[in-house]
């Protein structure tokens with residue numbers, strides 16, 4: 001651990017997460033480091049613990065044992081009052097988009113900036129910029145139900161990226177999208193990654209993983225079974 | 238934080254939860270209206286104590302025989318009574334009223350009522366000493382000293398009547414405040430319920446807020462503001478209710494009693510005095526109840 005500490009965005013050491021209601025831990029002895037600027041896929045069969053790991057990183061839950069740090073913040077001992085500040089450094093995208101249905105695309109992005117205390121002037125400037133970046137200029141005043149799935153996911157990505165996070169977490173962001181739309185979303189995530197943002201993405205989509213040739217961390221029954229720098233989804237799958 | 242942003246959120250919140258909000262506002266209004274009524278009665282009672290304190294006097298009525306035989310109080314036992322009163326250090330002023338003077342006063346008092354004037358005769362009235370005390374509370378001393386003395390018919394004390402009036406008013410005040418407290422409990426539970434429902438209907442919104450890094454405080458603020466706004470609206474309705482009650486009920490039903498000076502008027506100043514108290518209590522009640530609910534029962 002004597003590498004430049006500041007370059008490590010995620011430091012997970014022997015992290016185990018057990019839920020009271022289940023016999024087997026959802027995560028067991030997970031030890032991985034993710035460095036700044038990396039793009040890492042988290043793969044594995046259903047129930048292998050991918051979402052659980054992302055939830056720990058978001059501090060929606062706390063590890064049962066082990067050390068977990070994000071951007072130098074100790075998530076195991078993070079005080080409840082510091083959780084919000086921690087999340088402001090992250091962006092997150094989900095399979096089900098999680099947009100506010102009564103707010104327009106621009107309002108959804110603006111809302112996220114508003115609640116973290118950005119000034120009105122800065123919001124007015126940033127929102128059109130990020131919407132343009134994700135290719136939604138002209139659709140800023142549409143409500144989510146007036147947008148396609150792919151477009152809704154772009155709004156979600158714009159919202160996650162608007163605050164220029166240290167780390168972007170994506171839990172099956174293409175899970176509800178067709179292959180072409182998925183490819184567009186991946187291009188977008190790649191672009192975001194090129195700005196220096198670390199991206200960790202959980203996915204089932206082997207085509208995407210195989211085409212990107214990025215780091216692949218594979219989980220099975222909560223354990224890391226593979227961690228390759230330029231991996232594919234898996235042989236024989 | 239932008240005020241307009243929060244206002245929109247609060248208005249949306251009310252709209253989504255309209256029946257519950259109305260129930261809560263009305264209950265709060267009734268509770269605060271009753272409480273305001275109780276406070277006004279308490280204040281009136283205090284004012285009355287001050288006003289009457291100066292006027293209260295003890296009256297020593299002389300027997301009819303004595304009143305008729307010695308109308309000008311020239312002989313014993315009338316002069317004895319006068320001397321003893323003068324010697325009493327509790328006594329401030331003494332005023333002798335003869336049978337004839339009493340009749341004059343009686344005629345004046347009931348000038349508009351010929352039936353009463355007909356049955357009243359000078360002989361039916363007693364001569365009396367009107368005694369004002371330095372401390373009206375000491376009337377019992379006078380009563381003990383003169384009750385049953387020769388020539389004395391009875392010792393009457395206005396403060397006995399006032400005591401009854403005050404205890405009646407205190408009873409009404411207490412009853413009003415107790416009902417107000419029960420209503421306040423109902424209002425408290427309704428506020429708590431309103432906040433829980435609001436938090437539930439907006440759980441997606443709040444979970445998204447939390448996800449993008451809104452602080453707990455920031456997530457809870459709209460619910461707090463909503464509850465406090467509803468509380469203040471309730472207080473406003475309560476104040477309107479009190480104003481309405483004054484003009485439509487109290488002034489009509491108790492008008493003659495107020496004009497004759499027995500009960501003080503509920504004036505604008507009293508309403509101005511009670512209004513900020515009710516608004517503060519309405520807002521405070523809502524804020525405390527919402528805060529406790531958010532802390533204990535709602536996971537945001």
Ligand SMILES: Nc1ncnc2c1ncn2[C@@H]1O[C@H](COP(=O)(O)OP(=O)(O)OP(=O)(O)O)[C@@H](O)[C@H]1O
Pocket residue numbers: 019020021022025026044045046047048049050051052053
């Ligand atoms: N809140 C919870 N309480 C109890 N068990 C849970 C909870 N959340 C997840 N689990 C269990 O933890 C394990 C890992 O779940 P997780 O959601 O992380 O899987 P996943 O890899 O994301 O699966 P998928 O690909 O289907 O999304 C599963 O066995 C699941 O049942």
Ligand SMILES: [Mg+2]
Pocket residue numbers: 050051052171
């Ligand atoms: Mg999952």
